Amino acid sequence: MTDSNALDPEDRKIVTLARSARARNGVPEGAAVRDDTGRTYVAGTVSLDSLQLSALQTAVAMAVASGAKSLEAAAVVTDAESVSELDRAAVRDLGGAGTPVLVAGPDGEVRVSLTAG
16 A cells, blocks of 8 residues: 555646546546646546446547657556556556556555556
8 A cells, every 4th residue: 555645746636636537427437647748637437338448548548639648657546456457558558668557446545556567
């Protein structure tokens, strides 16, 4: 478990944004990513008959669609203990293997910090 109070303020911000997206939209996961210019992209789980995306995949897609060239960090708020390999791959594709991925519970407490690699 990671002490959320010890997080960099910018990392704490994306955890808060991810938590808000999850709560506001009533979805299983909320996610936020920060690009290399400091812009943030926030998303929730997408669950349509024809399209299924995790919150993190959606946030990465939003960043790409908005012209982001790289990622500095990602955060997911979820009931799960970690994120899938597909989620990590999406972050890795845009940010590289060393991009931090913060996984927090619904209370916003970061449970694990890992890399996209």
